[in-house]
Amino acid sequence: MEEPTFWETCLDWGLNHLLMKSIHREYVKKLGLTGNENLLDVGCGSGAFTQHVAEAILMGQGRITCVDSSETWLKIARKRLAKREFLHFVQSKIETAPLPDKTYTAVLIHCTLCQTNPNHRQSLVNASARRLMRGGVLYIKESTSVEKGIQPVEIRRLMEQALMKEISFEMGYTALQGPTYQGVFRSAAG
Secondary structure, three states: OOOOOOOHHHHHHHHHHHHOOHHHHHHHHHOOOOOOEEEEOOOOOOOOOOOHHHHHHHHOOOOEEEEEEEHHHHHHHHHHHHOOOOEEEEEEOOOHHOOOOHHHOEEEEEHHHOOHHHHHHHHOOOHHHHOOOEEEEEEEEEEEOOOOOOOOOHHHHHHHOOOOOEEEEEEEOHHHHHHHHEEEEOOOOO
């Protein structure tokens, strides 16, 4: 993934800090987090979504590991999420991240697959799924717009190939994101 331009970081701040805040909060509420999860945030970007997940984790003893390949995005995320000791940042692609398998109770993939080269999507999903502990869940939210999104049928195919079973989904729409797919998957392997 290429590093973002200055203007992309400005756009991120405007969209996520000002306009998407309530959308992110509502989605996190739907996840039903207890605060005791050990979460892996794949493609955390600027941490705009992660900050709302972190608010839910504050109530318990949970942890969040934020992974992104971009040095610029991680620098912004670290600043945005400063002073939260339960957060850990890793600059790496998830496929090569120095993280143990079968460790996390939940994996978050939020607007990441639609920005990933289609030839690398399966390896991203496989690497994410193998980090889940037995009984863990993978939460995914992606744009499904024809121009810039990924279609639900492809998401399901990728998950099936990673031995993940869809346990719930919802199609949504917001003026800023357009149409979205929100899914919850559990390992079909055990």
